[in-house]
Amino acid sequence: MLPVNRVTQSTPMSALWHPAIRADWLVLRRTGANAFVRILGAPALLLACCVAVACGDFYGGYGWCLAAAALLALGGGHAIVYARWLDALKRWRFGWCGALPVGLGATRSTLLLVTTAALLVSLALVTALLLVVSVSAPHRADLPYAWAGLELALVVGTAAAALRALRTDTGVHVADGIREPLFALPWLNDPRLPHWLDWQRRAVLVRWRRGGGAVMVGVVLVGVPDGPSIPMVVALVLLALSWTWLAVVMRASADATTAAVHLLGAAPLDMRRARLASFRYPIVAAACALVLVIVGAILGGRAAIALGWAVCACAVSAWPLVRILRATRSPESSA
Amino acid sequence: MTALLRATGLRVAYGDVRVLDGIDLEIARGEFVALIGPNGAGKTTLLHAIAGTAPLCGGTVDIAGHDLANAPRGAKQAIGLAVDPPNLPALLTGRECLALFAGARGLPVIPPATLALGETLSLTHVLDRRIASYSLGMRQKLGILLGLIGEPPLLLLDEPFNGLDPRSALAFKSHLIATIARGGASVLLATHSLDIAERHATRVVLLMDGYVRRSWDAGELATMREHPGLSLEKAMAEACGP
Numbered sequence: 001m002l003p004v005n006r007v008t009q010s011t012p013m014s015a016l017w018h019p020a021i022r023a024d025w026l027v028l029r030r031t032g033a034n035a036f037v038r039i040l041g042a043p044a045l046l047l048a049c050c051v052a053v054a055c056g057d058f059y060g061g062y063g064w065c066l067a068a069a070a071l072l073a074l075g076g077g078h079a080i081v082y083a084r085w086l087d088a089l090k091r092w093r094f095g096w097c098g099a100l101p102v103g104l105g106a107t108r109s110t111l112l113l114v115t116t117a118a119l120l121v122s123l124a125l126v127t128a129l130l131l132v133v134s135v136s137a138p139h140r141a142d143l144p145y146a147w148a149g150l151e152l153a154l155v156v157g158t159a160a161a162a163l164r165a166l167r168t169d170t171g172v173h174v175a176d177g178i179r180e181p182l183f184a185l186p187w188l189n190d191p192r193l194p195h196w197l198d199w200q201r202r203a204v205l206v207r208w209r210r211g212g213g214a215v216m217v218g219v220v221l222v223g224v225p226d227g228p229s230i231p232m233v234v235a236l237v238l239l240a241l242s243w244t245w246l247a248v249v250m251r252a253s254a255d256a257t258t259a260a261v262h263l264l265g266a267a268p269l270d271m272r273r274a275r276l277a278s279f280r281y282p283i284v285a286a287a288c289a290l291v292l293v294i295v296g297a298i299l300g301g302r303a304a305i306a307l308g309w310a311v312c313a314c315a316v317s318a319w320p321l322v323r324i325l326r327a328t329r330s331p332e333s334s335a
Numbered sequence: 336m337t338a339l340l341r342a343t344g345l346r347v348a349y350g351d352v353r354v355l356d357g358i359d360l361e362i363a364r365g366e367f368v369a370l371i372g373p374n375g376a377g378k379t380t381l382l383h384a385i386a387g388t389a390p391l392c393g394g395t396v397d398i399a400g401h402d403l404a405n406a407p408r409g410a411k412q413a414i415g416l417a418v419d420p421p422n423l424p425a426l427l428t429g430r431e432c433l434a435l436f437a438g439a440r441g442l443p444v445i446p447p448a449t450l451a452l453g454e455t456l457s458l459t460h461v462l463d464r465r466i467a468s469y470s471l472g473m474r475q476k477l478g479i480l481l482g483l484i485g486e487p488p489l490l491l492l493d494e495p496f497n498g499l500d501p502r503s504a505l506a507f508k509s510h511l512i513a514t515i516a517r518g519g520a521s522v523l524l525a526t527h528s529l530d531i532a533e534r535h536a537t538r539v540v541l542l543m544d545g546y547v548r549r550s551w552d553a554g555e556l557a558t559m560r561e562h563p564g565l566s567l568e569k570a571m572a573e574a575c576g577p
Contacts, residue, residue: 265387
């Protein structure tokens with residue numbers, strides 16, 4: 001028998017908290033700093049980008065930057081919250097704890113409480129960041145508008161994502177229905193590592209569907225009232241869509257590469273070849289996204305400024321390429 | 336006989352928990368070595384340490400004359416590790432996954448022998464379906480095919496009969512024995528099926544608490560098969576102690 005001090009006491013079931021949340025928290029703590037960076041990285045980047053876009057108004061007097069920042073907060077907040085709710089709902093329904101007698105109320109209340117806490121922290125962070133960046137700005141008078149726009153956008157985006165996730169049937173596999181591309185580019189696939197690229201492309205599609213990619217168009221269109229001209233709206237749609245899509249491509253491609261290298265861990269995989277194969281899809285996707293960004297920048301006028309912002313945003317989104325480089329590091333060179 | 340695998344002083348730890356504590360193991364060409372032991376003995380970890388998918392704290396692995404640490408590609412060219420069913424990529428079809436593994440091994444196409452084994456295991460009809468829709472048994476069969484693709488000289492199999500229907504299990508067992516008999520491969524099989532180990536293995540190694548507790552050579556196993564009063568089960572129980 002175990003000594004008394006080694007007997008683990010079980011926590012009584014709560015109507016408010018899903019029991020898996022405690023296990024998730026323990027796993028997170030034990031995984032270390034990388035896990036926290038992965039979880040907090042995307043929201044932190046989103047908030048920083050929103051505030052950075054708002055600087056276009058504070059320092060340059062471009063009012064449309066506030067609208068763009070609010071749209072970014074709305075769409076980005078929606079995408080992040082929706083993806084994470086779906087992930088949690090799916091894991092808790094079909095994962096190791098799926099057979100536990102846990103009511104739907106506990107699942108919902110856990111997600112609502114965690115999301116509300118995260119939202120409050122985000123709102124406080126946005127407030128602090130806006131105060132800091134506008135302290136010596138020539139157009140500081142626009143601070144209340146920026147603050148109200150961003151906070152409202154985050155609240156609305158989060159609420160819409162939560163409602164949408166609750167109405168989504170998690171039993172439906174988002175991978176189902178993935179078809180071959182309409183315009184297949186056979187030369188893009190590395191013949192010596194066939195289907196590596198297909199794996200990346202399908203992973204991107206799955207993530208795009210889960211992140212509510214199609215919603216982005218609607219968000220941009222609904223968010224822009226009758227003020228700007230049609231070309232400006234089209235420009236915003238192109239910029240928002242291409243940036244969002246590129247970010248999804250980069251992250252999903254890096255994840256698929258890591259998974260592929262892990263799967264082929266015992267095979268005599270040529271890491272140089274794997275690295276080249278891994279970069280094909282993200283680079284072609286980045287080129288396509290940049291074409292859309294350039295078209296959007298030209299349509300929206302002020303092409304140089306818009307293009308500069310967009311290219312910087314795309315460059316920030318490309319950080320997962322570093323993960324591809326690390327995943328395909330040759331064991332010979334590290335030995 | 337020439338040693339195909341020579342593992343010396345293998346040590347693997349997960350955090351503070353030492354799983355393998357100085358394992359020495361040699362496998363000659365044409366040998367069928369069964370690895371047995373209680374849960375948590377380190378059987379799976381030993382297979383992954385040999386395959387280079389578990390980080391070593393110490394020791395060396397030499398496969399077909401290639402040091403795993405310094406020449407991993409050469410060493411891995413000589414091994415085939417059956418893939419664990421949960422690790423298979425849900426987004427690819429079985430055929431795509433086979434083609435990817437064939438490419439990684441430098442093969443231009445999926446070898447006909449692999450497709451023939453797939454047919455024997457009744458997997459052909461699902462090869463063009465996404466792996467996400469496979470049952471546990473189908474995944475197990477695909478994992479076996481991925482390990483055997485390109486006919487590497489050393490096969491590392493971790494409980495490959497789990498989830499297989501009796502017909503497929505018999506077919507795979509026959510394939511394995513025939514391959515070994517014609518000198519096509521050596522096998523290191525981690526298993527709890529003592530009857531397979533006792534009947535077919537040329538050597539049985541008992542792993543316990545991270546080290547080799549006992550091993551039975553071909554002569555001892557032949558004696559067990561001949562005497563109804565003797566069995567690997569009893570021998571293992573005695574070796575494990577109270």
